[in-house]
Amino acid sequence: MRVLGIDPGLTRCGVGVVDGSLGRPLTMVDVGVIRTSASLPVAERLVTIERGLDAWIEEHRPDAVAVERVFARSDSSTIMGTAQASGIALVVAARRGLPIAMHTPSEVKAAVSGNGRADKAQVGAMVVRILRLTELPKPADAADALALAITHVWRGGAQARIDEAVAATQRAHRPVRTR
Amino acid sequence: MRVLGIDPGLTRCGVGVVDGSLGRPLTMVDVGVIRTSASLPVAERLVTIERGLDAWIEEHRPDAVAVERVFARSDSSTIMGTAQASGIALVVAARRGLPIAMHTPSEVKAAVSGNGRADKAQVGAMVVRILRLTELPKPADAADALALAITHVWRGGAQARIDEAVAATQRAHRPVRTR
Known part of the structure; x- marks a missing residue:
């Protein structure tokens, strides 16, 4: 399974592509x-x-996309741009x-490091180890995108299939009005 | 000048098209x-x-688009969806x-009613009067989109041209890096 992780942001939008499956070594693409x-x-x-995200998908043809969930309680000076960028990614x-x-x-931190409150350095060190890199990619947004992709391989696959099945069932019963 | 006003929202995204120019009667399209x-x-x-916004633009071919500016300090339960929808509109x-x-x-309230702190009812009454409607379109998101379009005709046209000229100058000097 190939996953594109996206850490949305207006100034820097991190993107990372990882190949792998549960229980096997993961590779950074x-x-x-x-x-x-x-x-x-x-x-x-x-x-x-x-356009940038389109180009990344064209080039790497991921099987799934993992996007960081943004909360309103985050840093409010950049939060609107982050939310807008996340909308574009979706x-x-x-x-x-x-x-x-x-x-x-916190789901990403927990999946990658085993601790939902791990700090940046701990998560970064685990990304390096999990993907067997020689150094942590910079800036932090790039490393965070890889952590998201790893998280998706390890915890997201099954959940995405469940969500999709639920959504398909709901779609069948509730058509969307567009106007 | 034909303006498409967009009041972004995930559950209800208001859209309103207005024809007119400064100093002449405006018409709701x-x-x-x-x-x-x-x-x-x-x-x-x-x-x-x-897709819905694309269809509105295809059908009405506006000369400009006016989008409500969203702030992080708004109602936090829906703010992320509103920000994402505004990103799509942009x-x-x-x-x-x-x-x-x-x-x-508040710019919309000031432009339409002369009072930046006008309430919904005052703004609605002015939208009805300005566009010579028999009743206020519902839901409120639809009426708000019309108020945005009116605001754009009255105050936005000149500003948009200035912003565009500034942006074009900046573009010429600072190419965007996409990767």
């Missing part, structure tokens, strides 16, 4: 950051993120019919 | 709401909003190269 300049209008920055994946899972930061 | 069911995954709801408009303006709720 690619990692990086989509950057947009704060001097541009938000709409253009979001389009850049959309749409880019959903348009292609890719299974999507959202994981909270 | 169309108004409505894009609804998505809370029982669906967020990603699918956002795709529904994206991307849908920006992909088509449409000028986009964002107006805050």
Whole structure:
């Protein structure tokens, strides 16, 4: 299973692709950051993120996408941009019919390090070990995207299938009105 | 000038199209709401909003789009969905190269009623009067979208042109890195 992890952000959107399955060693396929300049209008920055994510999916053809779940209680100066970027990530994946899972930061910490309150350094060290890297990818957004992808392989796969089955059942009974 | 006003929301995304220019009577072209069911995954709801907004733009070919500016200090239970929906609205408009303006709720109240702290009823009454309607469109999200479009015709046009010129100048000097 190949998973694209996305750590949404307007200035830096982390992306990381991991190959693997539960109980087998995981491999990092690619990692990086989509950057947009704060001097541009938000709409253009979001389009850049959309195109960047599309390009990553085109290139790596993931089987699933894992997006960090954003909460309103996070740092409020950047939270709106983060939420907007997460909306773009969800749409880019959903348009292609890719299974999507959202994981909270503490779920990621727990999955990767065994401790939902682990600090950045602990999570980073585990990402390096799990993927057998020589050093932690930078910036932190890139490393966080890899942690999300690892989390998805380890905990998300089964849950995504359940969610999808539930959603399909609900869709069959409740058509969406678009207008 | 034809303006599409968008009041972003995940459950109800208000849309209103207004024709007019500064100093001349304004006309309502169309108004409505894009609804998505809370029982669906967020990603699918956002795709529904994206497709709905695309259809509105296709049908009405606006010259500009006005989107309500969302703040983190708003009602936190729905704020993340609202921010995600606003991100979709911005991307849908920006992909088509449409000028986009964002107006805050108090800017809209001030533009439409002359009072930045006007209540819903006052703003609604002014929307009815300005567009010479027989009754206020419902739900409130639809009426709010019309108020946004009116605001854009009255205050946004000049500002949008200035913003665009500034952005174009910045673009020429600072290319966006996408990776």
